[in-house]
Amino acid sequence: MHEMGITQGILEAAVEAAERAGADSITEIRISVGELTEVVEFALQFAFEALTPGTIAEGATLVVTHVAPRSRCNDCGAEYDHDRFTMLCPECDSLNVTLLQGRELQIDSIETSEEPTEESQG
Amino acid sequence: MATIDLSKPILDRNEKLAAENRARFDSAGVFVLDLMASPGAGKTSTILATIAALRDRYGIAVIEGDIASKVDAEKVKAHGIPAVQINTGGACHLESDMIQRAVDTLDLDALDLIIVENVGNLVCPTEFFLGEHAKVMILSVPEGHDKPYKYPGIFQISEAVILNKVDTLPVFDFDEDEFTSVVRSLNPTAPIFRIAATKGQGVDEWAGWLARRIEAVRTAAGKPPVGDAGAATGEEGPA
Numbered sequence: 001m002h003e004m005g006i007t008q009g010i011l012e013a014a015v016e017a018a019e020r021a022g023a024d025s026i027t028e029i030r031i032s033v034g035e036l037t038e039v040v041e042f043a044l045q046f047a048f049e050a051l052t053p054g055t056i057a058e059g060a061t062l063v064v065t066h067v068a069p070r071s072r073c074n075d076c077g078a079e080y081d082h083d084r085f086t087m088l089c090p091e092c093d094s095l096n097v098t099l100l101q102g103r104e105l106q107i108d109s110i111e112t113s114e115e116p117t118e119e120s121q122g
Numbered sequence: 123m124a125t126i127d128l129s130k131p132i133l134d135r136n137e138k139l140a141a142e143n144r145a146r147f148d149s150a151g152v153f154v155l156d157l158m159a160s161p162g163a164g165k166t167s168t169i170l171a172t173i174a175a176l177r178d179r180y181g182i183a184v185i186e187g188d189i190a191s192k193v194d195a196e197k198v199k200a201h202g203i204p205a206v207q208i209n210t211g212g213a214c215h216l217e218s219d220m221i222q223r224a225v226d227t228l229d230l231d232a233l234d235l236i237i238v239e240n241v242g243n244l245v246c247p248t249e250f251f252l253g254e255h256a257k258v259m260i261l262s263v264p265e266g267h268d269k270p271y272k273y274p275g276i277f278q279i280s281e282a283v284i285l286n287k288v289d290t291l292p293v294f295d296f297d298e299d300e301f302t303s304v305v306r307s308l309n310p311t312a313p314i315f316r317i318a319a320t321k322g323q324g325v326d327e328w329a330g331w332l333a334r335r336i337e338a339v340r341t342a343a344g345k346p347p348v349g350d351a352g353a354a355t356g357e358e359g360p361a
């Protein structure tokens with residue numbers, strides 16, 4: 001369950017950026033996850049729900065953009081989408097290929113709000 | 123409402139620390155290998171076989187990552203090789219801050235190779251860089267040839283794949299041709315080394331690959347080449 005640590009990384013980066021901007025709360029966090037990573041969205045959402053209460057991201061939505069793998073053939077120059085299992089060039093069967101995208105694990109942006117959405121408690 | 127653009131890696135902190143570790147290894151000319159596999163695939167046995175093959179030529183240390191216990195570090199120390207045990211206390215993988223603390227206890231000047239035995243797991247270690255020069259994975263024959271279908275990530279991130287326990291091929295229905303072709307399609311450039319770590323079988327070829335990688339890091343740091351590693355790459359001759 002490394003998604004717990006990954007979600008912690010997302011939250012730390014988001015909270016730090018929001019506080020630097022003087023925001024009171026975070027309403028949305030957008031991330032990109034490549035389909036070649038070993039990260040499961042369900043586990044991310046589960047960890048997010050467990051970790052956000054009591055933080056300025058309480059109640060925020062975690063929006064995950066999945067990035068499909070794409071590669072370029074270094075022999076014939078073809079660029080092509082592919083699945084998790086086949087890297088080789090569909091045009092010339094070359095194994096000499098470079099991955100262009102699909103391993104992302106990136107925090108893209110956050111949505112913040114200045115007005116407190118509800119009375120702060122305690 | 124305001125949008126703040128961040129566009130940075132989620133594992134930014136781990137990656138920055140990994141880069142610091144790497145700079146330290148590069149300037150000391152120490153090659154660092156992150157060895158990954160499932161529990162019991164033969165990580166410690168492969169490390170011991172690798173030590174036996176390379177200890178005459180290189181200074182070697184081992185960092186052992188386990189959820190608990192220090193049995194693997196003790197096994198390595200019994201061979202007179204420095205070993206540091208990291209207990210992750212439940213975490214399913216090593217991170218670069220743990221490596222940094224472990225390396226602090228080692229004398230880098232006396233070393234050419236550090237082998238990191240990652241926590242037994244085919245999923246989690248793939249996303250975490252430690253500052254290593256290469257990640258290598260081991261699959262053992264009894265685990266079955268279908269594992270690349272179930273855990274493609276680790277096969278893709280590895281620079282070499284070791285198939286261990288090949289001495290048991292006769293008693294398992296492991297389809298080597300299918301295994302090789304799936305690994306090829308997942309990772310076209312990774313060599314596959316067939317070994318039986320506890321029998322010393324096939325270890326020379328693997329150790330030769332590793333020696334060439336060690337030499338490259340030594341050379342970049344300005345250390346002189348060692349022994350017959352140059353011969354192994356066909357680069358003999360006066361300097």
Ligand SMILES: Nc1nc2c(ncn2[C@@H]2O[C@H](COP(=O)(O)OP(=O)(O)OP(=O)(O)O)[C@@H](O)[C@H]2O)c(=O)[nH]1
Binds near residue numbers: 160161164194
């Ligand atoms: N037959 C055979 N057995 C092996 C081979 N390599 C390892 N083993 C056995 O497999 C078992 C596990 O080996 P280890 O080297 O401890 O495996 P590991 O991956 O370090 O295990 P953990 O650290 O506990 O995850 C031991 O009983 C070894 O003797 C091999 O090449 N052939």
Ligand SMILES: [Mg+2]
Binds near residue numbers: 166167194239
């Ligand atoms: Mg072990």
Ligand SMILES: [Zn+2]
Binds near residue numbers: 076090091094
């Ligand atoms: Zn092509």
